[in-house]
Amino acid sequence: xxxxxxxxxxxxxxxxxxxxxxxxxxxxxxxxxxxxxxxxxxxxxxxxxxxxxxxxxxxxxxxxxxxxxxxxxxxxxxxxxxxxxxxxxxxxxxxxxxxxxxxxxxxxxxxxxxxxxxxxxxxxxxxxxxxxxxxxxxxxxxxxxxxxxxxxxxxxxxxxxxxxxxxxxxxxxxxxxxxxxxxxxxxxxxxxxxxxxxxxxxxxxxxxxxxxxxxxxxxxxxxxxxxxxxxxxxxxxxxxxxx
Ligand SMILES: O=C1O[C@H](COP(=O)(O)O)[C@@H](O)[C@H](O)[C@H]1O
Numbered sequence: 001x002x003x004x005x006x007x008x009x010x011x012x013x014x015x016x017x018x019x020x021x022x023x024x025x026x027x028x029x030x031x032x033x034x035x036x037x038x039x040x041x042x043x044x045x046x047x048x049x050x051x052x053x054x055x056x057x058x059x060x061x062x063x064x065x066x067x068x069x070x071x072x073x074x075x076x077x078x079x080x081x082x083x084x085x086x087x088x089x090x091x092x093x094x095x096x097x098x099x100x101x102x103x104x105x106x107x108x109x110x111x112x113x114x115x116x117x118x119x120x121x122x123x124x125x126x127x128x129x130x131x132x133x134x135x136x137x138x139x140x141x142x143x144x145x146x147x148x149x150x151x152x153x154x155x156x157x158x159x160x161x162x163x164x165x166x167x168x169x170x171x172x173x174x175x176x177x178x179x180x181x182x183x184x185x186x187x188x189x190x191x192x193x194x195x196x197x198x199x200x201x202x203x204x205x206x207x208x209x210x211x212x213x214x215x216x217x218x219x220x221x222x223x224x225x226x227x228x229x230x231x232x233x234x235x236x237x238x239x240x241x242x243x
Contacts, residue, residue, distance in 0.1 A: 008199070008201075008232070008233030008234055008235055009232070009233070009234050009235065010216075010234075010235045010237060010242070011234060011235065011236050011237070012237055012238065012239060012241075012242055013236060013237075013238060014238065014239070015204065015238050016047070016048045016051055016202075016204040016205075016238060017051060018238075019048055019052075019202050019204065019236040019237075019238065020048060020049075020051035020052040020054075020055055020202070021055060022236065023052050023147075023200060023202060023236060024052055024055040024056055024061065026200075027041075027052075027056070027145065028061065028064060028065055030144060030145060030198070031065060031066050031069070031070060032064070032066060034066075034069065034144060035069075038069055038070065038071045038106075038130070039066065039069055039070045039071070039144050039145075040070075040071045040073065040130065040142065040143050040144050040145075041070065041071070041072055041073070041143065041144060041145045041146075041147065042073045042074065042075045042143050042145070042146040042147060042188060042193075042196075043072055043073070043074050043075060043088070043092055043147055044075050044076075044088075044147040044148050044149050044157070044202070045075075045076065045077075045078075045088035045091060045092075045149065046149035046202070047204070048149065048202040048203065048204050049147055049149060049202055050091055050095050052147075052202065053091075053092055053095035053096035054095045054096070056096055056100070057095065057096045057099035057100055062099065062100045062101070065100070067100055067101050067102040067103065067106070068101075068103055068106070070102070070106060071106050071108065071130060072092075072097075072102070072106060072107045072108065073108045073126075073127065073143070074088055074089065074092075074108070074109060074110050075146060075147065075148060075157040075158075075187065075188050075193070076088065076110070076157040076158035076185055076186060076187040076188065077089060077109070077110035077112065077158075077185065077186045077187075078112075078158075078182075078183040078184075078185055079112045079116055079119075079175075079183055079184040079185060079186065080112060080183055081112065082109070082111075082112065086182075086183060087112075088110075089109040089110070108123070108126055108127075110123050110173075110186045111123070112186075116175040116184050116186065117175055119186060120171070120173045120174055120175050120186050121173070123173045123186065124171060124172045124173040127142065127172055127173065127192070128172070136172075136191060136192075136194075136195045138195070138230050139230075141195045141196050141197050141229075141230050141231065142172075142192060142195035142196065143192075143193075143195060143196040143197070144196070144197050144198065145196065145197065145198045145199075145200060146188070146193050146196045146198070146199045146200070146229070147200050147202065148193075148199060148200065148201045148202075148224075148227065149201065149202060149203060150201060150203045150208055150211055150212060150215070150224055151181070151211065152207045152208060152210075152211060153180055153181070153211065154211040154214060154215070154219075154221070154222040154223055154224060155178070155181070155223055155224075156201070156223055156224040156227060157187045157188050157193065158176045158178070158185030158186065158187035159176065159187055159189075159190070159223040159224075160176055160178040160179075160180070160181065160185075160223065161180075161221055161222070161223060162179065162221075163176050163177070163178065163179075165187060165189060166190070166223055166226070168189040168190065168191070169190075169191060170191075171189055171191075172188065172189060172191065172192035173186060173187070173188060173189065173192065174186075174187060174189050175187075190226060190227070190228070193227055193228075193229070194227075194228045194229055194230060195230060196229045196230060196231060197229070197230065197231035197232075198229065198231050198232055198233075198234070199227060199229040199231075199232075199233040199234070200233075200234055200236065201224075201233075201234070201235040201236065201237075202236050203235065203236070203237045203238075203241050204237065204238045204240065204241060205238070205240055205241065206240040206241075206243075208237075208240075208241050209240065209241055209242070209243045211224070212235075212237065212241045212242070213243070
């Protein structure tokens, strides 16, 4: 089922498994179609993306995916040690990276060893090095795909309600200290996410219904209401999300 909403297109699939399988197939097609330049993806944390990563690690899928031509960045990270269970990098490593022949140099984790502001600046420098410029050109998006989730409280990546990072117009990567969730965060900012060919939200479960409804109604207090892209934006949700 597809329906129009304020922000992007909404596709309702049966459950998280169906969403993960659909996005895995779609991502493989996009990756194989990208030739002559790296396929650049910003990965999300979260439970539904985790199943996507597990599917990508399956041998039949992994054998077809162009790992060497792909660059993985992260949309956000909790400022915890790299092996902490709360680390998005740790989750992606366990679900995917430890099973596939991805060149380590193609995986760009958000580091948490130094001060948060220093690590945010360092990550932005890595993105700029890949992009080959310090200014984003709308005709040449930074990311092929940005994967995103939606928190119960309306956050996406680590763009949390009421936080100064929501007003960031210059930086590509910034810190965020949520007042209603644990851990300082590093996150892509709105301008960096906007510099994309595709934004894909994966959202499941009744707990997300309230936040999703508010985003659909363009509630200005929901950070996800302001996600934009130079390309197309799709919300993959299950029936519990739309209610
Ligand atoms: O904190 C985070 O949560 C969001 C949503 O995760 P979910 O498990 O509730 O779907 C996620 O998109 C983000 O990457 C993560 O750091």
